[in-house]
Amino acid sequence: MIITNGLQHDSVEGFNTYNQRVRKTATQGQIWSGILSPLLSGMSLLNTAIVIFAGSWLALSGSLSTGAALAWVVVFVNYAQQYYQPIITLTSLYGMIQLAITGARRVDEVRSQPDEVRPVNGQPIDHIDRALKIDDVRFSYLPGKEILHGVTIDVKKGQMVALVGPTGSGKTTVMNLLNRFYDVDSGSITIDGTDLREFDLAQLRHTVGIVLQDPQLFTGTIADNIRFGDPEAGMDRVIDAAKQANIHDFIESLPEGYETKVSDEQNIFSAGQKQLMSIARTILTDPRLLILDEATSNVDTVTEAKIQAAMDNVIQGRTSFVIAHRLKTILNADRIVVLQHGRIIEQGSHQELLAQHGFYAELYRNQMVFE
Numbered sequence: 001m002i003i004t005n006g007l008q009h010d011s012v013e014g015f016n017t018y019n020q021r022v023r024k025t026a027t028q029g030q031i032w033s034g035i036l037s038p039l040l041s042g043m044s045l046l047n048t049a050i051v052i053f054a055g056s057w058l059a060l061s062g063s064l065s066t067g068a069a070l071a072w073v074v075v076f077v078n079y080a081q082q083y084y085q086p087i088i089t090l091t092s093l094y095g096m097i098q099l100a101i102t103g104a105r106r107v108d109e110v111r112s113q114p115d116e117v118r119p120v121n122g123q124p125i126d127h128i129d130r131a132l133k134i135d136d137v138r139f140s141y142l143p144g145k146e147i148l149h150g151v152t153i154d155v156k157k158g159q160m161v162a163l164v165g166p167t168g169s170g171k172t173t174v175m176n177l178l179n180r181f182y183d184v185d186s187g188s189i190t191i192d193g194t195d196l197r198e199f200d201l202a203q204l205r206h207t208v209g210i211v212l213q214d215p216q217l218f219t220g221t222i223a224d225n226i227r228f229g230d231p232e233a234g235m236d237r238v239i240d241a242a243k244q245a246n247i248h249d250f251i252e253s254l255p256e257g258y259e260t261k262v263s264d265e266q267n268i269f270s271a272g273q274k275q276l277m278s279i280a281r282t283i284l285t286d287p288r289l290l291i292l293d294e295a296t297s298n299v300d301t302v303t304e305a306k307i308q309a310a311m312d313n314v315i316q317g318r319t320s321f322v323i324a325h326r327l328k329t330i331l332n333a334d335r336i337v338v339l340q341h342g343r344i345i346e347q348g349s350h351q352e353l354l355a356q357h358g359f360y361a362e363l364y365r366n367q368m369v370f371e
């Protein structure tokens, strides 16, 4: 963005004020901590000089005998050094103490974040027997600004439910709630009758698999990336997942195959390839409930067909939510739920919705014109 808009100069300028402030503060800090230590050493020497001078003066003026004055000087010089030494040591550590206090403050900031609320003895789940139910759910990210206004969706085991609707209608929000990134304000989400909040969180996330629209690859090899959800998985399972995700042939065509290094700086994959790899990653974890968020929005038609086939592979036999902008991908969903402004305005199968001549029918007709 910076380069295409020719803003290199301006964005460097933007950092200048901060850099100058850092430079000024750092210089001041160094000057003060540099001065402090020699200043105190100087004072300690001055102190010794005063003691010796006073001792000599007392001896010379005759108010003390030379022997007593000498003993007096020795004792006081000794004391002066003893109490100055720790002070000098402390001041030389002053900079470090300041850094430590700053560090402690940051640690404290993290530690004072409220914990996620969850029951101590959350129930384990390893399968969905009957159904997932979203019941009259209301939710707001920020207090007073409700995003979902009473959403009810009932999904039977093994069903595929598609969520469609305009941008900002709350589709991704529903997905966030299913994975318990957030908790509902009122209403409930239940799996086989048990509230989501009563499940063990780690196990819930194991049960729910998510493919995001914007897939992330981590530093490591391709194989590491695919077995991310289950680092113990053997190579056969990795290859199997890649085959199901339709990405095996591409990986094999790379000179280093599954051992190809992936990193942020050296990103040699297209958006579609990344998407397929993240689908493979999700397949490998074998989730009971699957959520696909707009998995086909930024790829060509050949890749789209591949992703579609990969999705069909993962969806098979699993309870799944598919959030889609391209309606072609969800024609065979068991049920299509149309969201608008956080409310369900229509739901039913593709044929039923077409027959209603409502929002969905309109959306579908518009898309078909371009296909």
Ligand SMILES: Nc1ncnc2c1ncn2[C@@H]1O[C@H](COP(=O)(O)OP(=O)(O)OP(=O)(O)O)[C@@H](O)[C@H]1O
Pocket (backbone or CB within 6 Å): 141, 142, 147, 165, 166, 167, 168, 169, 170, 171, 172, 173, 174
């Ligand atoms: N973290 C957040 N904090 C506050 N508001 C948010 C947050 N995330 C989303 N919203 C708001 O919630 C509403 C629904 O957003 P959501 O991401 O669910 O839309 P969506 O249906 O997934 O849209 P799209 O089709 O563009 O992906 C939007 O109005 C958005 O501004």
Ligand SMILES: [Mg+2]
Pocket (backbone or CB within 6 Å): 171, 172, 173
């Ligand atoms: Mg979204």
